[in-house]
Amino acid sequence: MALPSYIEDFETWQEDFRYRYQISVRFSETDAFGHLNNTNAFVYFEHGRINFFKDTGLVQEWFSKDGETIPVTADLHCDYLKQVYFDEKLDICVKVAHIGNSSVDLHYLIVNEKGEPCMTGRGKIVQVSRETGKPSPWTDSAKGYLQKGF
Incomplete structure (x- = not known):
């Protein structure tokens, strides 16, 4: 399997996940062939991310x-x-890969009940000011919350 550019060594990368959020694939999330519609991966990443942040x-x-x-x-x-x-x-696994000044790079791993990797992903979240819409640096407490996810 060719590795995505954000993964150097799959085993090491996979072992670093500590946060897991479990879901079940709903019928409405599948296509005419009975498998998960590809767009739902992003919804699953969102579920994992929001619960991780909570x-x-x-x-x-x-x-x-x-x-x-x-x-x-x-x-x-x-x-x-x-x-x-x-x-x-499915287990949606989330981890913090990098904390920037006002952003955080999150990595995702979705595994089935057998522990087999089904999807991987990454995404950048930026904290912005409600007033200006411009990036807003993390506070020390916010950095502390994010570091819990390392």
């Missing part, structure tokens, strides 16, 4: 009454490795 504590800052910043997806990429079918149980 569990690390960042969502509380973004949604507080006094919150001055919000997260924006800057880019998102998916590599499909194995077909997925209706009613399969």
